[in-house]
Amino acid sequence: MNELHFRALPGIPLVEPGADLAALHLEAAGRAGLELRGGVLVVCQKIISKAEGRLVDLNDVEPSDEAREIAADHEKDPRHMQVVLNETRRIVRRGGGVLICETHHGFVCANAGVDASNTPADDVVILLPVDPDASARALRTALLERGAGPLAVVVSDTFGRPWREGLVDTALGSAGIAPIEDLRGQGDLRGRELVVTTPATVDALAAGAGLLMGKAAGTPSVWVEGVRLEGDGSVASDLLRDPSTDLFR
């Protein structure tokens, strides 16, 4: 692997619930003169969530006392905070107007991934997909069925990190690619065993693709060539650390 090429897929419109994401991507690729063969399609979770109808109209939400209390503290809409609490397994940290949540999937992120930007209307928020690995698998299957491929799909979202400012895209779901490359047991350049070298391939792909996905730019998908497409049956959610070995619970 000596080169990687990331290409934004332009012209994917605002996605409606029920949208045919495979068709939208094949059309966008066609317009860009690209064949979706031998690469990884990195897709921002937001269009997946929209296509899957993971939208909540805040006018239908009755905030609890806890949601009202958090909202007052954070200068947020209490109905938005109620949706965040509904998506949350555990509040990890709270302070400075930021609510870091562990979602029911196990992702640790701000506001449980509930997003109020780029939504179809002012009072609508977008949830993360129910099962991002399943979303990736479904899109991959649909693309393969229409003659595209070989390819992998990564579903990404933009997360903050402890200790560091700024956001980096991270893989929520994947299909058709090993999420982590296990180099343990291989030698280093001097032949000694590498002990802890396990690159999180899908996260690095998401991060690189994120450079082309600026939220304001309307580019929810990026095509990456140059990556080894060897699935091993494992998926992005396997990157979620076992709580029993997690020093940062």
Place this chain on the structure above:
Amino acid sequence: MNELHFRALPGIPLVEPGADLAALHLEAAGRAGLELRGGVLVVCQKIISKAEGRLVDLNDVEPSDEAREIAADHEKDPRHMQVVLNETRRIVRRGGGVLICETHHGFVCANAGVDASNTPADDVVILLPVDPDASARALRTALLERGAGPLAVVVSDTFGRPWREGLVDTALGSAGIAPIEDLRGQGDLRGRELVVTTPATVDALAAGAGLLMGKAAGTPSVWVEGVRLEGDGSVASDLLRDPSTDLFR
């Protein structure tokens, strides 16, 4: 920005203290048929550290009682642990054979970034550069002086993350590029203000480049084209979060 192209720079040899990194990179680029113009050079910290002589011979290290105690607990060399402690401002977490440290720079990483793989000899460990932003600046200046550029330099290392398995490359130092892109105040696709969209560009570049840098592959440097090269005077260390606003201290 519609495309990004990451190319590994092959054939950079094992680097000795005092090595002329600018010359090594210009030679490697020449062999690859690349001109180092209009891109970002992402360089693994390890060759920077080697060139800067940031090597410690463990035979010169007398471990303290604390280092011996940690080493016994982690099945490590007590001399190695002493070097880790020397590089550490604060032990953040300890357990399961892993020592997560805050370095004197402020990076939070395993073993304070002290590395025992790909070292010149069995009893030698490699420290992080003293000032990775200064290292990036020095390499950039040396390349510009020899006629390369415009270009930016990012110095990267491979870090673990809380909550997620696997490692992703992160920016320790940078020169000639804004480390973070501040989209706050810009509108989203529907014209509403984006509140927290601040992509950590240099970290995403490091992560993508890391896909081509497999430790065993002997590829310490990657050239990236397609990135906007607008420095704003800030550097990668500005991504280190102010402890007073850090929820994960």
